[in-house]
Amino acid sequence: MSLALVLATRTSSLSARRALSSSLSARRAMGATEVLAASADLTRALEAPQVTQQLAAARAGGDTLVKWVTCNMMLTSQLVAMAQRLPDLGGGNEAISHLLDLLHAGPAVAESADAADATLAALREQTRARWALLLRHGFGCELGPDLELSRARELAIALVDAYQAPTFLRKVSELMRGELMGALSDLEKQQAVTRLMILRQKEAAVPFGYSSSDEGYAQAQAALQVYVTDAVIHGSIMQGTQRVYLTAGIDMNKVMQQVQRQHAQQQQPA
Known part of the structure; x- marks a missing residue:
């Protein structure tokens, strides 16, 4: 896994990603339960030995940029793998962008405002958990x-x-x-x-x-x-x-x- 998809994800415009998300969500909307499950799966995937070993290697021999890029590469590689397991998202970089939006912003349609707020709060906690893992192994520190x-x-x-x-x-x-x-x-x-x-x-x-x-x-x-x-x-x-x-x-x-x-x-x- 190279820096290509990391840069593509980080430098694509927010409006473009949302436009892609809108078009893809018409195919099949993921509900809150599915999105939360996917988010938890992504967090668990970052605990795999092959991930933590690469993070540790970067921490031992890399400067700030190398360590940070490695953290992003590990996260993106697991995101790509997850998108490939969810064919309803459409496949390719569009599916990755759509999944990224879902994991951070939640499903576009919620049963109620309270449900949407609860889902968003849970997703943010999962995001924090992922970065806690990445920083622990990639930088040797906590959040x-x-x-x-x-x-x-x-x-x-x-x-x-x-x-x-x-x-x-x-x-x-x-x-x-x-x-x-x-x-x-x-x-x-x-x-x-x-x-x-x-x-x-x-x-x-x-x-x-x-x-x-x-x-x-x-x-x-x-x-x-x-x-x-x-x-x-x-x-x-x-x-x-x-x-x-x-x-x-x-x-x-x-x-x-x-x-x-x-x-x-x-x-x-x-």
């Missing part, structure tokens, strides 16, 4: 402070402000003018810029109760994942990252093409 939605939105906006600060954007420009940058691929350039962004994210999360360590970074990001389908959080982070990549002159379409080619090559039989 950090829980954030209410309003506070999570404030954190997302703080990240955007940090990305758009003139001093930070100058650092990005200086990085891209480095002598070695000309020899790097678009993907390698994106990874270099992402590492710079991680340092900025660590600083921005401190006022919200997180340390500036690798563990603090992971805890803050995990807290945001609970509300990953929230339009304010998703839109804010997308806006901030796009500004950084634009400043760096990185074409994310080319990056996606490169990681998709890598993914296709890895899927070919030896």
Whole structure:
């Protein structure tokens, strides 16, 4: 499993995912019981030895980016496997996006507002449980402070402000003018810029109760994942990252093409 599907999931627009979800849900709507069962299954899948061993290997030898990407890769690989076991979702990346929405936002139709609220609360607890497992094995830490939605939105906006600060954007420009940058691929350039962004994210999360360590970074990001389908959080982070990549002159379409080619090559039989 490569970074391709991780990037595809994380960088696709929220409106596009919701449009896909609407079209797919017409085929067959999953009820609250089914969605909650699927969410619990996904959490249990992350306890498998092959998952925890890869997370531990990344923790032992990787930097913040490697550890965080590995956490996302493990989660995404299990999400893909689950989507393949649920053919009614339609198959392919559309099914994965639809399942992701269901696991975070719940079924579109609920019997009552109270039932919808209860389902959403249960799904968020499952999301926290998944990230607790990922952080425990991938970063050697537990979850950090829980954030209410309003506070999570404030954190997302703080990240955007940090990305758009003139001093930070100058650092990005200086990085891209480095002598070695000309020899790097678009993907390698994106990874270099992402590492710079991680340092900025660590600083921005401190006022919200997180340390500036690798563990603090992971805890803050995990807290945001609970509300990953929230339009304010998703839109804010997308806006901030796009500004950084634009400043760096990185074409994310080319990056996606490169990681998709890598993914296709890895899927070919030896």
